[in-house]
Amino acid sequence: MIIVTKRNVARETLDEALNLLHQGGLEPRAVSWKNQMLLVTHRCPSSAEIAGLEKTGIVDKLIDTNAKAQLASRDFRNEASIVEIEKVAIGAENLVIIAGPCSVESREQLLEVAGAAKRLGATLLRGGVFKPRTSPYEFQGLAEQGLRLLAEAREETGLPVVTEVLESEKVDLVSKYADMLQIGARNMQNFSLLRAVGKSKMPVLLKRGMMATIDEWLQAAEYVLLEGNPDVVLCERGIRTFERATRNTLDLAAVPVLRKQTHLPILVDPSHATGSRDLVAPMSKAAIAAGADGLMIEIHPNPEKALSDNHQQLNLQEFAELMKELGLFATAAGRKLR
Ligand code: PEP
Ligand code: MN
Numbered sequence: 001m002i003i004v005t006k007r008n009v010a011r012e013t014l015d016e017a018l019n020l021l022h023q024g025g026l027e028p029r030a031v032s033w034k035n036q037m038l039l040v041t042h043r044c045p046s047s048a049e050i051a052g053l054e055k056t057g058i059v060d061k062l063i064d065t066n067a068k069a070q071l072a073s074r075d076f077r078n079e080a081s082i083v084e085i086e087k088v089a090i091g092a093e094n095l096v097i098i099a100g101p102c103s104v105e106s107r108e109q110l111l112e113v114a115g116a117a118k119r120l121g122a123t124l125l126r127g128g129v130f131k132p133r134t135s136p137y138e139f140q141g142l143a144e145q146g147l148r149l150l151a152e153a154r155e156e157t158g159l160p161v162v163t164e165v166l167e168s169e170k171v172d173l174v175s176k177y178a179d180m181l182q183i184g185a186r187n188m189q190n191f192s193l194l195r196a197v198g199k200s201k202m203p204v205l206l207k208r209g210m211m212a213t214i215d216e217w218l219q220a221a222e223y224v225l226l227e228g229n230p231d232v233v234l235c236e237r238g239i240r241t242f243e244r245a246t247r248n249t250l251d252l253a254a255v256p257v258l259r260k261q262t263h264l265p266i267l268v269d270p271s272h273a274t275g276s277r278d279l280v281a282p283m284s285k286a287a288i289a290a291g292a293d294g295l296m297i298e299i300h301p302n303p304e305k306a307l308s309d310n311h312q313q314l315n316l317q318e319f320a321e322l323m324k325e326l327g328l329f330a331t332a333a334g335r336k337l338r
């Protein structure tokens with residue numbers, strides 16, 4: 001249950017209510033949510049417990065929910081949430097296109113991609129600088145030097161920047177340069193990292209774990225929300241199945257399923273989902289048709305030479321063509337592209 005407390009309740013009253021809930025074994029969590037204080041309990045209080053709580057005078061509203069991810073649920077908030085990053089609103093009428101290279105490789109590469117992304121209508125710039133690579137021998141990213149390049153690209157283009165953070169210890173560093181923190185598929189259930197990005201209060205792009213159910217994914221989002229960070233965006237990027245023709249299996253049904261269950265914005269990453277550049281355009285269109293709030297697409301000036309994910313990145317010409325085609329699909333889905 002979520003107890004929305006009245007505004008300006010005295011600290012002592014709050015403590016009294018928390019004590020009451022503790023005594024009943026309800027394990028309450030006090031969450032400072034925008035400008036309200038919420039008490040979230042892990043089970044529903046009995047009617048006697050509710051009566052006791054009402055007596056403290058703290059209760060503004062009680063939200064009864066069976067959802068495991070309570071703050072992510074539609075029971076808590078029935079309207080779609082919009083996550084704002086600078087002037088970009090994720091979850092609003094305009095579709096958000098996050099574009100950029102898999103990895104930041106050099107100043108020339110990044111500035112070329114960033115300029116093209118901006119010109120062609122992307123709304124956010126991506127680029128990995130801490131790369132979660134399967135092999136320790138593969139390119140691991142430019143680390144802080146890459147963060148500085150991302151900041152320079154933002155300066156040049158005005159595009160806000162999203163980049164992955166792999167470890168809790170690096171959250172402060174990445175937050176100094178980026179506008180949004182990405183939690184990658186491999187870290188979706190890294191609970192200490194989820195808590196750390198929650199505490200940072202930075203907008204968070206939470207990618208689906210490749211073996212995660214929708215339920216587990218929403219509960220991962222709940223870790224961030226429970227730290228009082230409401231700015232979480234979900235990104236479907238495919239799950240691992242028996243199918244080998246694609247790198248992952250893009251679970252597009254997740255989009256309408258999530259839409260029913262959560263108020264959080266939902267993006268789709270057709271690049272990591274398919275692993276092949278010729279599948280990015282059709283699956284981008286399908287994602288828009290399924291109701292996604294936007295896309296994350298990997299682009300590179302010379303994909304064949306890319307230091308990571310060279311099979312799936314679009315070249316700048318391919319991205320230009322895709323952006324041209326997506327306008328119609330956006331309109332058909334009742335959305336706008338820019
Ligand atoms: C990425 O977006 O850079 C990435 C590594 O994706 P994922 O975590 O979805 O594999
Ligand atoms: Mn990649």
